[in-house]
Amino acid sequence: MVVLKSLTIACLATPIPNASALLAFPGAEGFGQNAVGGRTGSVYHVIGDSGEGSFRDAASKSNRIVVFDVGGTVKITERVVVSKNIYIAGQTAPGNGITIYGNGLSFSNANDAIVRYIRFRMGKGGDSGKDHVSATWGRDETFSINGAVHNVTVQNTIIGQGLQTHSCGGLMQSDFGISLFRNLYIDNKTRNPKVKGMNDFQNNVVYNWGGGGAYIAGDSDGQSYANIINNYFISGPSTSVSAFTRGNANFHGYVSENYYDSNKDGTLNGSPLCVQTSCYSDMDIQKTQFDYPGPERLMAAPDALTYVLSNVGANFPGRDEIDKGLVAEVQSFGKKGELISAENAGSLDNSKGNVATDTDGDGIPDVYEDAHGLNSRDASDAMKISSSGYANIEVYLNSLVPSS
Structure with a gap:
C-alpha cells in the first residue's frame, strides 16, 4: 500500500537537479525536488468517478493542476495512466481527504509529476504482474519505480500491506537517482524496498517484513x-529474517547509524548495526558518502522514527482509519502486525465532505482570494506566476499544508 504524502518525479536533463531552481513545493527534497508539475498549464476539478470531471480524465492530459471538489473514495476499475506535468493536489479534497481505490496507476511517462496528500489503495481486484504506483493492498509490487527514470523523490509516504501471495513493498531501481526520505514500509513480506542503481535511503522506518526480507541490496x-543512513528497522510478528539480505560485491553502500530492534518485546530498544559487511548482507561498504542531494535536516534514527509516526502518509486534514491502524502497529514495537491476502474495503472512507465556495472555478476558494488580493470572479489569476515563482494557485496549495 502506498499512501502518498509527497511524491515528486522530475525527469530532468541533468542527473542531479540544480538546488538553486524553484522547489516543487516548500520542503521538497532529493533528486526530484525541482519537479514543475502543472505550473504552466490549467486547473482541472475532479467532481466524480467517471467521464468528464473524473480522476481518470484529470490525469489523462498534460499540464494540469488537479484539485478535488469531492472527498472520500473514488473507485477506478482500470489502470489510470498519468500524463506528464501533472500536480495532483490531494490536499484540496474536502472532508477527510481523498482515496483512489482499485486497480492502480502508472507514472511511466509522467515527467515532472507532483503528487501530494492522497491515498492510492489497489486491492485484490486489481491487475497483477505489473509494476505500479498504488496505495493499499498492491497485488504485485505495491510501489515500484524502475527503468530510465531520472530524479525521483518519495518522501513522507506509507508503503505497506502488499497482498499475499506476492506481498512486496516494491522495486526502486534507476541509474539516474531515486531519493527515499522519511517513509514507512510496513507489513510487506519482501522488498522493503529492493534497491538497484543510484539510491538515497535516509530516515526511513521499516516494520514487520516477512521471510522475503526488508532492505534487499541489489x-x-x-x-x-546507495546511501543508507539513519534508518530504523523493527521486527514484527511476521519477521523471520534480518533487516538486510541478498547483498553482494556489486552493491556499493555507504551506511551509517541504521538502528535495528529485533526482539519483538513491545519496547523500542534497538541499537545501531555494525558497520561491517556481516551486518549488511555482504554489500561493498563504502567509507565516503555518495554526493546526492540529501534531506535538508537529517535526523538520528530514533528521532526519525518519532517524526515518521507523527507525520507520514496523507495526514491532512487527518489520517483515515487504515493509516491510523498501521501507525498503531509500529507503536506496538513488535507485538502487532500481519501479512494479509485481501483488503478490508469496508474500512475505506466514503464521506464526501463540503467544498468551499469558488465562484470563478479557478481552484482557489473565494475566501482565500478575497484575503490575498486576488479576484474571486476572474479565473485567469490562478495560473499567473506570483513574485515567489509559483503560480497563485500553487501558493494557495502550499498554504494548506506544512512544509514537509
Whole structure:
C-alpha cells in the first residue's frame, strides 16, 4: 500500500537537479525536488468517478493542476495512466481527504509529476504482474519505480500491506537517482524496498517484513550505489529474517547509524548495526558518502522514527482509519502486525465532505482570494506566476499544508 504524502518525479536533463531552481513545493527534497508539475498549464476539478470531471480524465492530459471538489473514495476499475506535468493536489479534497481505490496507476511517462496528500489503495481486484504506483493492498509490487527514470523523490509516504501471495513493498531501481526520505514500509513480506542503481535511503522506518526480507541490496550483477543512513528497522510478528539480505560485491553502500530492534518485546530498544559487511548482507561498504542531494535536516534514527509516526502518509486534514491502524502497529514495537491476502474495503472512507465556495472555478476558494488580493470572479489569476515563482494557485496549495 502506498499512501502518498509527497511524491515528486522530475525527469530532468541533468542527473542531479540544480538546488538553486524553484522547489516543487516548500520542503521538497532529493533528486526530484525541482519537479514543475502543472505550473504552466490549467486547473482541472475532479467532481466524480467517471467521464468528464473524473480522476481518470484529470490525469489523462498534460499540464494540469488537479484539485478535488469531492472527498472520500473514488473507485477506478482500470489502470489510470498519468500524463506528464501533472500536480495532483490531494490536499484540496474536502472532508477527510481523498482515496483512489482499485486497480492502480502508472507514472511511466509522467515527467515532472507532483503528487501530494492522497491515498492510492489497489486491492485484490486489481491487475497483477505489473509494476505500479498504488496505495493499499498492491497485488504485485505495491510501489515500484524502475527503468530510465531520472530524479525521483518519495518522501513522507506509507508503503505497506502488499497482498499475499506476492506481498512486496516494491522495486526502486534507476541509474539516474531515486531519493527515499522519511517513509514507512510496513507489513510487506519482501522488498522493503529492493534497491538497484543510484539510491538515497535516509530516515526511513521499516516494520514487520516477512521471510522475503526488508532492505534487499541489489541481488544482481548490475552495479548499485546507495546511501543508507539513519534508518530504523523493527521486527514484527511476521519477521523471520534480518533487516538486510541478498547483498553482494556489486552493491556499493555507504551506511551509517541504521538502528535495528529485533526482539519483538513491545519496547523500542534497538541499537545501531555494525558497520561491517556481516551486518549488511555482504554489500561493498563504502567509507565516503555518495554526493546526492540529501534531506535538508537529517535526523538520528530514533528521532526519525518519532517524526515518521507523527507525520507520514496523507495526514491532512487527518489520517483515515487504515493509516491510523498501521501507525498503531509500529507503536506496538513488535507485538502487532500481519501479512494479509485481501483488503478490508469496508474500512475505506466514503464521506464526501463540503467544498468551499469558488465562484470563478479557478481552484482557489473565494475566501482565500478575497484575503490575498486576488479576484474571486476572474479565473485567469490562478495560473499567473506570483513574485515567489509559483503560480497563485500553487501558493494557495502550499498554504494548506506544512512544509514537509
